[in-house]
Structures are given as structure tokens and as C-alpha cells.
Amino acid sequence: MTEAKVDAATVRKVAQLANLEFDENEIDQVTLDLGSMIAHMAKIAELDLSGVAPTFTVFDERGPWRDDSVKASLGQAQALLNAPDKESGHFLVPKVIQTKRS
Amino acid sequence: MNRQCVSELTASLINGSTTSVSLVETCLQRMEEHQKLGAFLEIDQQGALTTAAEIDRRRLENEPLSPLAGIPVAVKDNINIKGRVTTCASSMLENFVSPYDAHVIEQLKRVGVVLIGKTNMDEFAMGSSTEYSAFKKTLNPVDQTRVPGGSSGGSTAAVAAGLVPLAIGSSTGGSIRQPAAFCGVVGVKPTYGRVSRYGLVAYGSSLDQIGPVANDVDGAALLLEAIAGHDSRDSTSAHRPVDLIPNDNRCDPRAMKIGIPKAWLTSDVQAEILEATMRLITDFEKAGAEIVEIELPNSAYAIPAYYLVATAEASSNLARFDGVRYALRHEDDLNLKDMYVKTRTAGFGTEVKRRILLGTYCLSSGYYEGYYLNAQRVRTKIAEDYVAAFQKVDAILAPTTPTTAFAFGEKTTDPVSMYLNDIFTVTANLAGFPAMSVPAGFDKKSLPIGLQFMAAPFQEARMFEVAKTAETLIKAWT
Numbered sequence: 001m002t003e004a005k006v007d008a009a010t011v012r013k014v015a016q017l018a019n020l021e022f023d024e025n026e027i028d029q030v031t032l033d034l035g036s037m038i039a040h041m042a043k044i045a046e047l048d049l050s051g052v053a054p055t056f057t058v059f060d061e062r063g064p065w066r067d068d069s070v071k072a073s074l075g076q077a078q079a080l081l082n083a084p085d086k087e088s089g090h091f092l093v094p095k096v097i098q099t100k101r102s
Numbered sequence: 103m104n105r106q107c108v109s110e111l112t113a114s115l116i117n118g119s120t121t122s123v124s125l126v127e128t129c130l131q132r133m134e135e136h137q138k139l140g141a142f143l144e145i146d147q148q149g150a151l152t153t154a155a156e157i158d159r160r161r162l163e164n165e166p167l168s169p170l171a172g173i174p175v176a177v178k179d180n181i182n183i184k185g186r187v188t189t190c191a192s193s194m195l196e197n198f199v200s201p202y203d204a205h206v207i208e209q210l211k212r213v214g215v216v217l218i219g220k221t222n223m224d225e226f227a228m229g230s231s232t233e234y235s236a237f238k239k240t241l242n243p244v245d246q247t248r249v250p251g252g253s254s255g256g257s258t259a260a261v262a263a264g265l266v267p268l269a270i271g272s273s274t275g276g277s278i279r280q281p282a283a284f285c286g287v288v289g290v291k292p293t294y295g296r297v298s299r300y301g302l303v304a305y306g307s308s309l310d311q312i313g314p315v316a317n318d319v320d321g322a323a324l325l326l327e328a329i330a331g332h333d334s335r336d337s338t339s340a341h342r343p344v345d346l347i348p349n350d351n352r353c354d355p356r357a358m359k360i361g362i363p364k365a366w367l368t369s370d371v372q373a374e375i376l377e378a379t380m381r382l383i384t385d386f387e388k389a390g391a392e393i394v395e396i397e398l399p400n401s402a403y404a405i406p407a408y409y410l411v412a413t414a415e416a417s418s419n420l421a422r423f424d425g426v427r428y429a430l431r432h433e434d435d436l437n438l439k440d441m442y443v444k445t446r447t448a449g450f451g452t453e454v455k456r457r458i459l460l461g462t463y464c465l466s467s468g469y470y471e472g473y474y475l476n477a478q479r480v481r482t483k484i485a486e487d488y489v490a491a492f493q494k495v496d497a498i499l500a501p502t503t504p505t506t507a508f509a510f511g512e513k514t515t516d517p518v519s520m521y522l523n524d525i526f527t528v529t530a531n532l533a534g535f536p537a538m539s540v541p542a543g544f545d546k547k548s549l550p551i552g553l554q555f556m557a558a559p560f561q562e563a564r565m566f567e568v569a570k571t572a573e574t575l576i577k578a579w580t
Contacts, residue, residue, distance in 0.1 A: 010463075011459070014459050014462050014463045014466065015459065017462050017466060018417060018446075018458050018459060018462040019421075019424065019439075019442045019443050019446050020443065020446055020447055020450070020455055020458065020459070021443050021447050022447075022455075030455075030456070030459070033456055033517055034456070034459055034460060034463065036516075036517070036518055037409070037456070037460050037517060037518060037521075038460070038463065038464075040405070040406060040409075040518050040521075041406040041409060041410050041460075041464070041473060041477075042406070043402070043403060043406045044403050044406045044407060044410070044473075044476050044477060044480050045472070045476070046403075047400070047403060047476075047480060047483070049476050049479040049480065049483075052479040052482050052483060053479070053482055054475055054478030054479050054481070054482060055478055055479075055481040055482045055485060055532075056308065056478060057308050057338060058294050058295075058308065058485065058533060058534030058559075059293075059294060059295050059338075059340065059534055059559065064341060066334065074201055074202060078201040078202070079201065079427075081199060081201050082197075082198050082199060082201070082427065082428045082429055083426075083427060083428075084425060084426075084428075084429070084430070084431035084433075085431065091426055091427055093426055093438055093441070094436055094437055094438050094440075094441050095437060095438065096437060096438045096439075097437055
């Protein structure tokens with residue numbers, strides 16, 4: 001297993017992947033927490049896992065066949081019920097590329 | 103109605119000595135009197151009274167009704183009830199109104215249960231104490247200086263305090279059994295696939311199951327039978343006959359083989375919990391049950407494997423909370439990417455962020471195989487241990503938790519110490535088999551002790567028969 005090394009730079013990189021951010025006051029604690037969690041999780045490296053198949057789901061029951069019939073689904077108004085912003089039946093989001101006005 | 107069993111309430115409803123409206127009024131009054139417990143996030147007084155009146159009318163007209171008809175039930179706030187707010191105890195979903203009913207809610211409405219309110223929980227079900235709720239603390243009704251456990255702490259506290267006779271919780275790693283043990287009630291994590299997850303806000307999709315909380319084994323079995331069954335909207339929902347009610351004729355200890363994982367019973371477990379476990383083993387043996395020592399050699403790796411799998415799945419599941427389609431959006435003059443980041447940073451609490459980070463880390467390039475994939479391989483080894491064990495026994499008996507309820511703040515400063523509380527419960531989620539916690543007396547501080555029964559996949563009825571037998575044996579010494 002790749003040796004785990006958790007520093008503030010690692011936390012910032014992972015946070016960016018997860019669309020989260022931590023300010024300077026938080027980063028040391030978060031680094032410490034993530035480090036101790038990963039150190040504990042690394043225990044699984046003790047086991048010989050060669051040739052063991054991973055279990056992604058416990059009971060791999062094959063889905064049954066069913067008629068290909070049209071069924072009601074959530075309507076547009078219902079789907080938009082909790083949208084923070086909407087327009088003409090669509091979710092409205094900020095522009096993808098936009099710089100802050102200052 | 104102080105901690106009454108469902109069978110008593112149903113009998114009173116049938117013989118006319120009470121009505122559903124009267125039961126609901128009593129519950130509402132107790133909920134008002136015990137507001138300080140913080141068990142509920144939302145109470146649907148009007149809806150509950152309307153449903154109760156409707157059931158009473160149908161009963162008067164001699165309509166055939168389910169044994170659960172007219173019984174008040176509380177629901178954990180990560181399960182959607184159409185038209186009601188579903189917050190997952192997160193600021194992210196504070197104003198989220200469910201556009202549809204979860205499968206379990208459809209089932210409960212069908213049998214005429216009275217849905218009385220939504221219960222507090224750890225944010226997005228991530229926690230073992232309900233301290234991570236963004237909105238309020240829930241106090242353990244037995245000792246208010248202590249946590250009720252979690253993440254379904256609101257549901258177990260509500261049942262333990264006699265605010266409701268039944269509640270629904272959800273379990274990803276022990277979130278029904280652990281709080282049931284801490285509060286002194288019965289809590290069941292069914293076989294994975296037994297109950298549809300449609301309408302349950304996902305945490306770890308390959309681990310999540312919805313299950314019942316009750317004051318006795320029969321009540322839990324009845325509630326589970328009502329919510330179980332196949333649902334095509336959950337692709338992991340099992341096509342199995344739903345026959346979950348324990349048969350009293352099969353509650354004979356002389357025909358039971360009980361497995362004991364001796365290696366779990368060490369000095370790391372609180373002395374009184376060990377004593378209760380040993381006492382029940384002795385009682386079973388005296389009553390004629392066969393006690394079989396079993397080996398679960400990979401148990402030591404269960405916590406790491408569980409937290410790797412659960413957080414990896416959580417990091418993926420919670421990616422959907424980005425301010426586009428639901429509830430919270432950080433309103434500022436931002437571009438799209440900044441809006442995602444600001445919304446998620448403002449909307450999620452500390453523990454949820456920690457778990458998303460861990461999950462993202464172990465799925466990231468260079469770490470995927472060593473952490474995530476190997477955790478899934480450990481899962482296979484753990485499941486194999488149990489397959490072998492269940493060939494020899496009807497059920498495995500073990501403690502539910504290593505300690506009784508801890509104090510507020512005791513474990514929030516060290517995430518790993520909180521995770522270790524799940525040591526005896528996570529394997530049932532990793533390997534998918536059913537497990538439950540049954541109250542077994544109290545420790546020296548008068549805090550409830552919970553003992554756990556685990557059974558082979560889809561053997562809930564047998565597990566209930568063993569647990570009911572245990573319930574009778576335990577009654578003799580509590």
C-alpha cells in the first residue's frame with residue numbers, strides 16, 4: 001500500500017476534490033483528524049488479501065424481468081419544489097465562468 | 103402509556119378500551135412534557151390526529167385492520183414523508199420538503215400506522231451519539247447527562263421515554279442497535295435487501311438498512327414485517343417471502359444452538375456488560391440450549407474496513423448536495439464551482455466533512471487499491487467468517503456495545519474513539535446479515551445494557567425466536 005502521509009497540503013488537495021474548503025484556523029485540526037483516521041484504517045494492510053475477491057454488494061441477486069411499461073414519475077413541478085433557483089421549468093445556476101465583482 | 107408494548111395497545115384498540123385518537127393525544131402530551139429530551143425535530147400533530155380519527159372510524163365500521171393500525175410511530179428524519187420536511191439533521195436540508203413517500207412510509211400508511219413526527223439523529227446518520235445533529239442534542243431518557251447513542255438516537259430515546267411505542271431508524275454500521283442498547287429498547291438491523299431503501303437519504307448504499315425500534319421483540323417483528331418486502335425502485339431489494347413473525351412454538355431453548363464469539367469477550371468490554379453476557383449464556387445453557395464457541399478471526403479488521411467503505415460511499419452519495427437541486431445554496435456573486443464549494447462548506451457539519459474527506463482520500467488516485475479495494479476484500483473475509491459460523495448455530499450472542507452510554511462530549515474530540523464504539527455492530531452491515539439488540543439489565547450506574555443477536559441472512563424470524571427466548575430469561579433477573 002502507498003505509504004500514507006497526511007499534511008495540510010494533502011488535506012487541501014482532497015478538500016478540493018470533494019468541493020470543500022477549510023480556513024487557516026481549521027486546517028491543523030482537520031489534518032490531525034484525517035491523519036489519525038487513516039493511521040487506524042491502515043491496519044487492514046496486515047492482512048494477506050491476495051486472491052480475495054472484493055465484496056461490493058452483499059447479496060448479488062439478479063434483477064427480475066418486468067414488463068417494459070410506462071409508469072408515472074416525479075413531475076417537473078415536484079422535481080423543482082426544492083430548487084434554490086429556477087426559471088422556465090429548469091434549475092437555474094450561476095454562470096460556469098464568472099469572476100467576483102469587486 | 104408509559105413504555106407499553108404494541109400487543110397491549112392493539113388489544114386495547116380492538117376491545118374498545120381506548121381509541122387511536124386517545125393514544126395519539128397521550129403521545130402528544132408526553133412529547134410536550136418531555137420536550138427537553140430533544141427526541142423530535144418535527145411533530146405532525148394535525149396529520150397524526152386526522153389519521154387516528156380515520157382509523158377509529160374504520161374500526162367502528164368493523165373494517166379488517168392491521169394489528170398496527172392506529173398505533174403512533176416516529177420516523178427518523180432521513181426518511182422521506184411526502185409534504186413533510188426531511189432534514190437529516192443537517193443545515194444543508196433544513197428546508198427540504200419531501201416530494202414523495204419512501205417505500206417504508208407507503209407501507210406504514212397502507213397498514214394504517216399514525217406517523218406522528220420526525221426524530222433527531224446525527225447529521226446524515228454519521229455518528230454514534232446524536233451529538234452531530236445540526237439542530238439539537240438528544241438526551242438519554244435514562245440518564246440525561248449521557249448521550250442516547252446514534253445515529254438513530256432520537257428514535258430510541260422517543261421509545262425509551264414512552265413518547266411513542268414504536269419508531270423507525272436506519273443503520274449503516276450500528277445506528278439502530280447501539281442507540282437501542284444505550285436507551286434500553288429493542289432495535290433491529292434487518293438483512294440487507296429486506297427493506298427497500300427507496301426514499302431513505304443515502305449514506306453508505308451497500309450498508310444502509312431501515313429497521314424498527316420497539317419496547318419488545320414482538321413489537322419490533324410486527325413493525326419490520328410491515329415495512330419489509332420487495333420494491334422495484336431499489337435494485338438491491340430482495341425477492342424473498344416476508345414471514346418474519348416469531349413462532350411461539352419454536353421459542354424452545356432446547357432446540358436452539360447459540361454461538362459465542364469468545365474472542366470478543368475481553369477486558370476491553372465493560373465488566374457489567376461481560377457479566378450480563380455470561381449470565382445469559384449460562385441461562386440459555388441451563389434451559390437446554392446448545393452453546394457453541396465460534397471463531398470470527400477477521401473481526402479486528404472490521405472497523406477499518408467499515409469506515410473505509412462507508413466513507414467512500416458517503417463521499418460519492420453526498421456529492422449530490424451542491425446547491426443546484428435542493429434546499430441550501432450559498433448566495434453570493436460566484437461562479438458555479440465556487441457556489442458548490444461555498445454551499446457544501448456552509449451546509450455540512452464537522453463530522454460529515456471529516457467522513458467526506460476520508461472517503462475522497464481513499465478513493466483518490468494512488469490510494470484506491472490500498473484502502474478502498476482492500477477494504478472490500480476484507481469485507482469478503484469477514485462475510486466468510488460468518489457464513490462458516492452460521493452453519494453451526496441458529497444465532498450468535500454477543501454484547502451490542504463495549505460500554506454503556508457515555509457522557510456528552512466524551513468522544514467528540516477524538517473521532518477514532520467514537521468509531522470504536524461500533525466494534526461489535528459493523529460486521530452485520532459489512533456482511534449484510536440481520537442483527538438486533540435486546541435490553542439486558544443495567545450497569546452499576548443504572549445505565550441500560552444491550553445484548554446482540556445475529557443470524558444468517560434472511561433468518562430474521564429465527565433471530566426473533568432466539569431473542570424472545572432471551573427476553574423471557576432476562577426478565578427473571580431484571
